[in-house]
Amino acid sequence: MIPLLVICVYLLLLLGLGIFASTMFRGSSQDYMLASHSIGPFLLLMSLFGTTMTAFALVGSTGEAYAEGVGVYGLLASSSGIIHSLCFFVLGIKLWSLGKKYGYTTQIQFFRDRLQSDKIGVLLFPILVGLVIPYLLIGVMASGTVVSAVSEGAFSSMFAEYDYGVPNWLGSLVISIVVLIYVFFGGMRGTAWANAFQTIVFMILGVITFWVISDNLGGVQAASEAVAKRNPSKLMRAVAESDEQKYEKAFATWQSLAEFNYANKKADGELLTPEQKAKAIADYKGPPIGNWKARAEANLAVANNLINISIAEKNDAFIEQDDRVMPTEKPTWWDKEVMTGHELNEFHRNENAVLQAYEDPIYSKNLGHPNDLINPDKPELGNKWTRKRTAGVYRATKWSPEEPRAMSMLVFVTYMFIPLSVGMFPHLFQHWLTAKSAQSFKLPVVAHPLFIAVVWIPCVLVGVWATSAVVPGTERALIPPHFNPNAVLPFMVANMSGPFLSGLLTAGVLAAIMSSLDSQFLCIGTMFTEDIVVHYGGKKRFTDKQVLITARCFIIAIVAVTYILSLYEPRRVFTLGVWTFSGFSSLFPLVFAALYWKRLTKPGAYACVITAIGLWCLFFYMSDMALNPHFTVFGMMPVATMVPAAAIAMVVVSLMTKPPSEEHLERFFPKKNSQTTS
Amino acid sequence: MRYVVWLLVVALIILHQDLWYWDDRTLVWGFMPITLLWQGGISVGAGFVWFLATIFAWPTDLIEEAQQEAEGGE
Numbered sequence: 001m002i003p004l005l006v007i008c009v010y011l012l013l014l015l016g017l018g019i020f021a022s023t024m025f026r027g028s029s030q031d032y033m034l035a036s037h038s039i040g041p042f043l044l045l046m047s048l049f050g051t052t053m054t055a056f057a058l059v060g061s062t063g064e065a066y067a068e069g070v071g072v073y074g075l076l077a078s079s080s081g082i083i084h085s086l087c088f089f090v091l092g093i094k095l096w097s098l099g100k101k102y103g104y105t106t107q108i109q110f111f112r113d114r115l116q117s118d119k120i121g122v123l124l125f126p127i128l129v130g131l132v133i134p135y136l137l138i139g140v141m142a143s144g145t146v147v148s149a150v151s152e153g154a155f156s157s158m159f160a161e162y163d164y165g166v167p168n169w170l171g172s173l174v175i176s177i178v179v180l181i182y183v184f185f186g187g188m189r190g191t192a193w194a195n196a197f198q199t200i201v202f203m204i205l206g207v208i209t210f211w212v213i214s215d216n217l218g219g220v221q222a223a224s225e226a227v228a229k230r231n232p233s234k235l236m237r238a239v240a241e242s243d244e245q246k247y248e249k250a251f252a253t254w255q256s257l258a259e260f261n262y263a264n265k266k267a268d269g270e271l272l273t274p275e276q277k278a279k280a281i282a283d284y285k286g287p288p289i290g291n292w293k294a295r296a297e298a299n300l301a302v303a304n305n306l307i308n309i310s311i312a313e314k315n316d317a318f319i320e321q322d323d324r325v326m327p328t329e330k331p332t333w334w335d336k337e338v339m340t341g342h343e344l345n346e347f348h349r350n351e352n353a354v355l356q357a358y359e360d361p362i363y364s365k366n367l368g369h370p371n372d373l374i375n376p377d378k379p380e381l382g383n384k385w386t387r388k389r390t391a392g393v394y395r396a397t398k399w400s401p402e403e404p405r406a407m408s409m410l411v412f413v414t415y416m417f418i419p420l421s422v423g424m425f426p427h428l429f430q431h432w433l434t435a436k437s438a439q440s441f442k443l444p445v446v447a448h449p450l451f452i453a454v455v456w457i458p459c460v461l462v463g464v465w466a467t468s469a470v471v472p473g474t475e476r477a478l479i480p481p482h483f484n485p486n487a488v489l490p491f492m493v494a495n496m497s498g499p500f501l502s503g504l505l506t507a508g509v510l511a512a513i514m515s516s517l518d519s520q521f522l523c524i525g526t527m528f529t530e531d532i533v534v535h536y537g538g539k540k541r542f543t544d545k546q547v548l549i550t551a552r553c554f555i556i557a558i559v560a561v562t563y564i565l566s567l568y569e570p571r572r573v574f575t576l577g578v579w580t581f582s583g584f585s586s587l588f589p590l591v592f593a594a595l596y597w598k599r600l601t602k603p604g605a606y607a608c609v610i611t612a613i614g615l616w617c618l619f620f621y622m623s624d625m626a627l628n629p630h631f632t633v634f635g636m637m638p639v640a641t642m643v644p645a646a647a648i649a650m651v652v653v654s655l656m657t658k659p660p661s662e663e664h665l666e667r668f669f670p671k672k673n674s675q676t677t678s
Numbered sequence: 679m680r681y682v683v684w685l686l687v688v689a690l691i692i693l694h695q696d697l698w699y700w701d702d703r704t705l706v707w708g709f710m711p712i713t714l715l716w717q718g719g720i721s722v723g724a725g726f727v728w729f730l731a732t733i734f735a736w737p738t739d740l741i742e743e744a745q746q747e748a749e750g751g752e
Contacts, residue, residue: 070711070713070714071713073714073717073718074694074696074713074717074720077717077721078694078717078718078720078721078724079694081720081721081724081725082687082690082691082694082720082724085724085728086687089728089731089735093737094737097737220708220709221708221709223709224705224708224709224710224711225705225708225709228703228705232703235703235705235711235713236699236700236701236702236703236711236713237700237701237713238700238701240703409697409700412695413695416691416694438737442732442736445728445731445732446725446728446729446732447725448725448728449721449722449724449725449728450721450722450725452721453718453721453722457714457718460714461714464711
């Protein structure tokens with residue numbers, strides 16, 4: 001309950017800040033959407049940084065480092081430090097100056113004016129909104145997950161199916177309402193203030209968490225040395241030979257379990273005699289967790305050569321044991337070769353299979369309220385298991401061992417295209433326009449990479465250390481196999497700090513989430529109002545107050561739609577995040593050319609947008625609608641094909657079509673500045 | 679100096695591809711993986727290069743013009 005109370009206090013503080021910011025509201029739509037261009041360097045830095053750092057900054061970086069090793073920092077963080085500031089510098093300042101000159105509020109207004117095309121807005125509006133919505137969903141859903149995880153056991157009898165904690169849907173709803181309130185009343189100024197406050201919160205709490213966890217692991221040196229000993233691959237981007245050997249051995253053991261289960265099922269559970277079963281259990285040396293009896297019997301069956309199944313049956317057995325989807329048409333090698341672990345991982349896993357764990361007494365016998373003891377007479381057995389822990393035991397004892405994977409060099413290099421997305425984020429465009437003066441950009445440009453380092457390096461180290469942390473006094477891994485990477489940071493905090501710090505850290509994670517959500521909500525409301533309602537309704541038709549009401553109403557509608565969408569398909573949206581960024585990145589050539597290339601034409605811009613989105617849809621479909629998280633194109637990130645293709649289409653079509661008039665271009669490329677600014 | 683700044687940005691992008699540390703698991707100071715230290719250094723280097731950019735490559739004329747036009751009206 002303490003973590004929940006800490007979170008509630010934090011949310012109340014945030015609401016207070018939003019209400020305070022609203023007292024400075026000047027009542028006009030310009031003030032609501034752009035804070036009357038009054039944001040100075042510090043607030044601009046905090047709002048830009050807070051907006052670009054989502055849940056991935058704390059939870060995601062730790063989880064990704066746990067799964068992929070220290071290479072994650074280079075993949076996502078240091079590249080962002082270079083590219084984000086590059087976009088602020090090369091695009092942000094120039095767009096700010098044009099916005100100041102011509103009074104733009106949204107990206108689409110700029111493109112309509114620059115390209116002399118009304119229809120470009122019709123094309124871009126659904127694409128931009130369509131790409132922002134999955135981004136919003138990530139935040140809304142992650143907030144519900146985080147609140148639910150930290151409040152486990154907070155209630156005595158309610159919400160048993162949510163481990164007696166706050167249900168995900170309720171957590172998401174509360175966070176959405178809090179963000180909605182301060183965006184609704186405070187507008188851009190409230191958002192900027194809230195972002196500044198929340199950015200400070202999550203940066204400070206991230207560093208505190210790092211020290212508490214490292215202290216509990218015996219210090220930074222002991223924690224890293226444990227990784228060097230147990231999981232050396234996590235300290236680099238290649239796979240260490242020792243990890244490869246460990247995996248091969250574990251996979252062979254798992255294969256024998258899968259084959260035994262298959263053969264035993266075929267023999268109606270009578271592959272072993274009762275005496276053999278008793279002997280197998282008596283001889284078993286491992287921990288009595290999950291379906292350990294099957295493992296004990298498998299050991300005996302293998303030792304006595306009792307498993308006789310064909311190669312095809314073995315492959316069927318592996319698919320079944322690992323809860324993979326059996327192919328409708330089996331490959332030609334199916335009855336000739338036993339599949340490798342790598343081949344097994346190519347088949348989709350049915351994640352819903354884990355629901356069996358709640359029904360199967362083998363896994364669910366200890367399920368209950370996490371504050372109750374399993375057996376009051378034997379307190380050493382510990383507390384009852386949550387549903388998450390029960391599912392964890394199911395995965396850890398049933399599924400195949402995790403294959404160590406080296407990072408692909410081509411993927412690493414081409415990941416540099418992903419941070420280009422900030423160049424086309426509509427919410428960042430709006431933040432750029434809020435700057436009081438161009439001087440305000442200096443601090444964000446310089447400090448952004450340093451802030452990324454302050455947040456990410458401790459998180460990456462904690463994620464890597466988590467791979468090798470052990471239960472004190474034993475050699476048993478603290479975190480079981482197949483652990484959800486997004487739960488690594490909350491798990492480490494919960495196990496290595498008190499409930500108060502746990503609540504504080506959760507508040508920090510929520511801060512990172514909300515500081516992105518608010519800008520996105522505001523931006524979508526602004527786009528709808530300016531680019532659709534006012535643009536097609538006519539500027540004179542609406543009073544400033546009506547414009548303001550429209551923006552606010554649309555924000556409420558968008559929050560409602562996002563919230564409703566968040567109640568469906570919770571698993572796949574996280575993968576959609578990378579696709580969202582890729583979509584925005586593929587539109588980067590358009591904004592760059594619009595600012596720096598006079599020869600860009602209207603048809604060229606259409607070619608760019610259509611190529612970018614066409615390829616995005618094609619690759620998205622080819623990746624099984626984002627089900628395949630390791631999908632590549634020519635061995636590279638899909639975005640590495642999308643960006644050059646969109647750029648080439650834009651250049652070729654522009655060169656083939658009539659250039660814009662000199663008179664029009666003069667507005668965007670004044671002659672006196674052309675030599676020094678481009 | 680403006681060109682030097684942009685060359686430094688290109689150098690950062692190249693240095694960021696630290697393929698030479700791909701399979702190096704050395705722990706610097708006993709705890710810091712060498713590739714993480716290198717990439718952290720890239721972030722610090724980026725901060726420094728962007729600081730130079732604000733001094734030597736700042737688009738002053740563009741900014742002044744925007745300011746003047748905004749003040750003078752469209």
